[in-house]
Amino acid sequence: MLGVYFAVAGPRVAYTLAGFLGRLLYRLLPPLRTRSEAQLRAVWPRLPGEQVTRVAEQAFVHRVWNLTDLLLAERLLHPGTYELYGGRIPEPHRGDMRAAQQRRKPTILLSAYYGPFDLLPVFLGYNGIRASVVYRSHLNVAYDEQRRKVRARSGCDMVPVERAGALLPQVLEAGGTIAIVADHHADRRGLPVTFLGLPTMAMRSVGLLASRYDADVVVAGIRRVRKAFRFEIIVEDVIRPDAWTGCDDPIRYITERYLRGLERLIQRDPTQYLWAYARWGEDVARRLTVESAPAPSSGQPSR
Numbered sequence: 001m002l003g004v005y006f007a008v009a010g011p012r013v014a015y016t017l018a019g020f021l022g023r024l025l026y027r028l029l030p031p032l033r034t035r036s037e038a039q040l041r042a043v044w045p046r047l048p049g050e051q052v053t054r055v056a057e058q059a060f061v062h063r064v065w066n067l068t069d070l071l072l073a074e075r076l077l078h079p080g081t082y083e084l085y086g087g088r089i090p091e092p093h094r095g096d097m098r099a100a101q102q103r104r105k106p107t108i109l110l111s112a113y114y115g116p117f118d119l120l121p122v123f124l125g126y127n128g129i130r131a132s133v134v135y136r137s138h139l140n141v142a143y144d145e146q147r148r149k150v151r152a153r154s155g156c157d158m159v160p161v162e163r164a165g166a167l168l169p170q171v172l173e174a175g176g177t178i179a180i181v182a183d184h185h186a187d188r189r190g191l192p193v194t195f196l197g198l199p200t201m202a203m204r205s206v207g208l209l210a211s212r213y214d215a216d217v218v219v220a221g222i223r224r225v226r227k228a229f230r231f232e233i234i235v236e237d238v239i240r241p242d243a244w245t246g247c248d249d250p251i252r253y254i255t256e257r258y259l260r261g262l263e264r265l266i267q268r269d270p271t272q273y274l275w276a277y278a279r280w281g282e283d284v285a286r287r288l289t290v291e292s293a294p295a296p297s298s299g300q301p302s303r
Contacts (some may be wrong), residue, residue: 008048010068014068014071017184018067021064022060026057026060026061027057035272035276035278035289036275037056038288038291038292039278039285040052040275041288043196044080054271058271060061062115062116062272063200065116066116066295070147070204072229073122073150075298076229087123088127089233090297093238094127098128098129103162103175105175105215106176107178108178108180108209110181111180111220111222111265112266113183113274114273115224115231116222122150122154122156123155124154125153126154130157131157132157132171132178132180133159134164134168134180148159156179159178168209169212176194182206183259184278185279186201186204187201188204190202191203191252193264195263196257198280200280202255204251206255210243210250211254216239217258219238219265220235220236221265222234223235227238231277236261237261
C-alpha cells in the first residue's frame, strides 16, 4: 500500500512523509537515539550538543528514506532513466571499470552503510558493471524479497553473506567483480586499526582477496543530493596492485587505505552515515552509551 501511495504521490511527497515519520520514530526510540548520539559524540567530541542531535536524527531519517528509495526505484529506475537521477559513475572510473571487466581483471568494490547504499547494485548494473554483491538478509521476509528484486534488476548477482566465503574467490579467480559493504567490525581474527579515530577490528578478507588475486580495489559510495530522488556516485580511491607491491604487510596496507577512503566518504556528509550501527562493536557501543547517559541528579539519594 505504501508503494502504491508513493507512486501516486510522487518523490517529493514520499520523502516528505517518510522524513516526518522517521523523525517521529527517532524521538520515540530512546535506546536508538542514545546509541547514535553517543557514537557520533565519540567520533567528533567537539561537536556542539545540538549539532550531535541534529546529525544523528537526520542520519536515522536517511535510513528510513532507504525504504522510500526502493519503493520509488521499482517504478523510476531503468536503463533509459538512471542517468537522470544521478546514477552515472563519474569518468574515468566508469570507463576503467568496464574495461577491467572486458579484460577479466579482478575488481573489488567497497562501500559503507552510507546514503542509499541499497541502490548501488542497481546503478552498477545500469553502468555496465556486473558485480556479485554481498548482502545480509532482512528479518522481514517480504521486505527482503522486495529489496533483492529491486537491487538485482540491472543484472548484478546478489550473494547471501553465508555463501560469500565460497563464491567470492571463484568470481575473482574468473576475473569478475565483487561488491562488499566493508565497514563491519570483525570480532574475531580481525586486524586492529582505527576508523574515524576510534580503535576497531577490521575484516582481513578484503586485503586477503585483493592480494591473492591482484585485484583492483575501488572505494566508492552513493549519497543523496538535495532534490528528491537525486543521487551522486563518488569514487574516493582506487587501489591497484602495484601500490602494495613490496609492502611488508600488504593486507594491512590495503585495509588501512580503504578505511581512509570510507572515512572521507562519511566526512563529506555525516548525516548520511548509519550512526545507530555498532561500527566499533557491541561492547564499545554499550560502553559509549553508558558513558553518555546523564548523571543522576545530586538531589537523588544514592542506591
